[in-house]
Amino acid sequence: MRATARKEMTGQTENAGTGHIPVMQTEVLDFLGCKPGGIYVDATVGLGGHSQEILEKIQPGGLLIGIDRDKESLEKAQVRLKATSGDFRPVHDNFKNLPLILNNLAAKPVDGILLDLGVSSYQLLSLERGFSFQSDSMLDMRMDRSQRRTAADLVNTLSENELADVIYRYGEERFSRRIAAAIIQERHKAPIVRCNQLTDIVSRVFRVRGHQLIHPATRTFQALRIAVNEELEGLDEFLTEAFGFLNPGGRMVVIAFHSLEDRIVKKAFRRLAGQCVCDAPAGLCKCPRQALASLLTPRPITPGPKELTANPRARSARLRSLERK
Ligand SMILES: C[S@@+](CC[C@H](N)C(=O)[O-])C[C@H]1O[C@@H](n2cnc3c(N)ncnc32)[C@H](O)[C@@H]1O
Numbered sequence: 001m002r003a004t005a006r007k008e009m010t011g012q013t014e015n016a017g018t019g020h021i022p023v024m025q026t027e028v029l030d031f032l033g034c035k036p037g038g039i040y041v042d043a044t045v046g047l048g049g050h051s052q053e054i055l056e057k058i059q060p061g062g063l064l065i066g067i068d069r070d071k072e073s074l075e076k077a078q079v080r081l082k083a084t085s086g087d088f089r090p091v092h093d094n095f096k097n098l099p100l101i102l103n104n105l106a107a108k109p110v111d112g113i114l115l116d117l118g119v120s121s122y123q124l125l126s127l128e129r130g131f132s133f134q135s136d137s138m139l140d141m142r143m144d145r146s147q148r149r150t151a152a153d154l155v156n157t158l159s160e161n162e163l164a165d166v167i168y169r170y171g172e173e174r175f176s177r178r179i180a181a182a183i184i185q186e187r188h189k190a191p192i193v194r195c196n197q198l199t200d201i202v203s204r205v206f207r208v209r210g211h212q213l214i215h216p217a218t219r220t221f222q223a224l225r226i227a228v229n230e231e232l233e234g235l236d237e238f239l240t241e242a243f244g245f246l247n248p249g250g251r252m253v254v255i256a257f258h259s260l261e262d263r264i265v266k267k268a269f270r271r272l273a274g275q276c277v278c279d280a281p282a283g284l285c286k287c288p289r290q291a292l293a294s295l296l297t298p299r300p301i302t303p304g305p306k307e308l309t310a311n312p313r314a315r316s317a318r319l320r321s322l323e324r325k
Pocket of ligand 1: 021022023043044045046047048049050051067068069070073093094095096116117118119120121143
């Protein structure tokens, strides 16, 4: 299908030739409430699909700060955004450094912050980046290639218990202990350095378990990716800190792609909206219960059927948004 035809169907365009279609583009723009002259942060620029539309909407006079820890993606986004007029400031960094980034740019407070979490289709489909269980490349998975630790380092150095914990916690994989044991057995013979080596090891654990809905290595690869990139570490604290940089009326939009991430976002947003987020009995609750924000999405927004037809990869996306009071 041509990109223009897809846009007519879904309101979205594929990032030229990369396989990445921005998820819930219309909803992102609606919830961010982009206004001309505003200051916005796209904390996960990727190839700039969302950024392009935001930049257009905030003209004249708007500023868009675009962060990504993946230098290659950011460079591609810059090329793409050259054709769009407006002030776009690319920053190659971890969004968790947002306080420093905004200080350096003297760009506080801001009117909106977008986080489209996780890995992009571009990263997944760039087989040499080692994110895919279908690849025969090095088992890498670093979003930021200047970082030292790769997925191969984890697989070859963590203890059996540590591996099992990572695969269980970040992959929600029931067979984590068996997979960890199989990895240890194999790495005694030779280091596990390629994606397809690991795929074969995990697949053998599942061989006798019959038909699987998803590839048996999916959860193990997800777990290693989250661990290598420390995707969940400090996310809760980051959301609270980033909220502090919003103007009154400013909005935050977060798209999460798995339940672990979405749970953290849900809890942080509810806390900021003054709701109880603990499991303690009523009298023992110590939640601040101070409503600093209004929830714009009491329940998460998910992609509609048209979008899912055009972009099945969007199926697990959950969008949440809040507005600072
Ligand atoms: C799902 S993609 C974003 C796609 C983008 N919205 C678009 O339309 O092209 C997620 C991007 O966030 C980046 N990313 C993930 N965690 C990050 C972090 N902690 N700091 C900065 N960038 C991050 C990834 O490198 C990836 O490019």
